Amino acid sequence: MGHDKLRKFAENETFACLLQPSSEELxxxxxxxxxxxxxxxxxxxxxxxxxxxxxxxxxELGCGKGEYTIDxxxxxxxxxxxxxxxxxxxxxxGAKYATQHSLxxxxxxxxxxxxxxxxxxxxxxxxxxxxxxxxxxxKENTRLSSPFFLERYRSFLKKGSVIHLKTDSQFLxxxxxxxxxxxxxxxxxxxxDLYGGEPDPGIHxxxxxxxxxxxxxxxxxxxxxxxxxxxxxxxGDYLSPDFDAEYWRxxxxxxxxxxxxxxxxxxxxxxxxxxxxxxKE
Numbered sequence: 001m002g003h004d005k006l007r008k009f010a011e012n013e014t015f016a017c018l019l020q021p022s023s024e025e026l027x028x029x030x031x032x033x034x035x036x037x038x039x040x041x042x043x044x045x046x047x048x049x050x051x052x053x054x055x056x057x058x059x060e061l062g063c064g065k066g067e068y069t070i071d072x073x074x075x076x077x078x079x080x081x082x083x084x085x086x087x088x089x090x091x092x093x094g095a096k097y098a099t100q101h102s103l104x105x106x107x108x109x110x111x112x113x114x115x116x117x118x119x120x121x122x123x124x125x126x127x128x129x130x131x132x133x134x135x136x137x138x139k140e141n142t143r144l145s146s147p148f149f150l151e152r153y154r155s156f157l158k159k160g161s162v163i164h165l166k167t168d169s170q171f172l173x174x175x176x177x178x179x180x181x182x183x184x185x186x187x188x189x190x191x192x193d194l195y196g197g198e199p200d201p202g203i204h205x206x207x208x209x210x211x212x213x214x215x216x217x218x219x220x221x222x223x224x225x226x227x228x229x230x231x232x233x234x235x236g237d238y239l240s241p242d243f244d245a246e247y248w249r250x251x252x253x254x255x256x257x258x259x260x261x262x263x264x265x266x267x268x269x270x271x272x273x274x275x276x277x278x279x280k281e
Contacts, residue, residue, distance in 0.1 A: 008092040012110075017047070017103075018095040020088070020110040026118045034118045041121035043107070048080045050104040055080050056126035061113050061144055062133050064212070066094020066106075071210045072129075073106045079126070080105045086112050113144065120156035128153060128163045132214050135172035137249050140240060145176040147183075147238030154232055162188065164207070165228040168218045171245075171252040173226035178241035180230050189229040195219060203227070213274060 012018055019039060026035050039046060044053045056079045060069045063083030073081040083106075085091050091108045098106040109119060133144045141148040145165060153163065165176050173192070180187050189203050199208055207227060215225060232238075 005089050008089050012088055012092055012095060015095040015099050015108075017098045017106060018091060018108045018110065019047070021119075023112060023115060026115055031114075034115060037118050040119055041124060043080070043082070043120070043124065047082075047107045048105060051080060052078075055105070057082065057120075057124060058127045058129070059084060059120075059125055060129040060131060061116070062130065063091075063094065063108070065090045065092075066097070066108060068129065068131050068210055068212050069108070070094055070097055070103070070106055072206060073103060075206055075210070077105055080107070082107045082109055084109045084111065084113060084116065086110060113149070114152075117152045117155045122156060123158045125153075125156045126158055126161050128157070128161070130163065130165045130167070131212055132167055133165075133172065135167070135169040135175075135252070137171060137245065137252075140245075143172065143175060145172070145179055147179065147240055150179070150183075150232050150234075150238045154234070157232065159233055160231060162229050162231055165226075165230075166194075166207070166215070167226050168215070168223055169252060170226065171248045173228060174248050174251075175241070175243055175245075176228055176230075178243045179238075180228075182239050182241035183234050185234060186231040187228065188231065189227060191227050192224060194225040194227045196224065203229075 060083045063085045066083040069081045069083035136142040
């Protein structure tokens with residue numbers, strides 16, 4: 001492990017806004033009998049004591065370095081924002097910014113998203129953002145908009161809460177649409193080209209105004225950004241859709257950007273490029 005990562009991990013321990021729980025404790029009784037973390041039901045009191053106890057809590061799952069979480073929090077100080085990711089070296093950047101700027105409505109949680117239900121109580125969360133998630137071509141249950149994950153989100157989302165999906169992946173976009181259709185979930189907004197015309201008045205301005213690093217790069221390269229907002233209120237089990245993964249994966253790529261590549265290899269190439277740039281700074 002590089003010295004820079006070790007430095008970031010050490011500094012992470014000093015950030016009050018960053019929670020880094022032990023997965024071993026949560027999994028002590030097995031994956032299907034997750035233990036609750038002490039923060040569950042106590043986010044307002046323990047992490048956002050300066051704000052209103054009724055302030056909505058919004059999650060960004062797979063937040064990376066946290067720039068989207070922070071930007072949303074700055075634009076909407078009346079809400080509390082929590083960025084969730086498993087990579088401590090990534091979370092360091094967002095946690096350091098929030099600490100240096102004394103942002104009272106920002107927190108970060110380092111954990112595997114499969115364990116997310118251990119951290120939030122019934123009706124504790126008001127919205128979820130899925131921003132440029134890995135499409136996970138091969139395994140449905142690892143996609144963050146799959147029935148597997150929707151069941152976890154339902155355990156803590158307030159009724160009528162919105163999930164926002166923003167992605168460069170047509171595969172993930174079409175899959176999520178199929179999940180909504182199969183389960184009769186209410187779709188509020190749906191576009192295959194978010195920036196392709198005049199802003200839709202039905203879409204919140206922050207959807208256009210707040211962009212991740214990768215989103216900006218994809219736009220510069222001329223790629224479309226997909227957006228879908230939906231509500232997961234649903235009685236009974238969530239069902240997997242009839243989804244032609246092989247077809248939509250073929251539609252996804254190849255694309256010519258860094259050679260002939262798919263959305264995922266394109267994402268990895270951008271990641272390597274960004275890491276190289278960060279190393280030079």
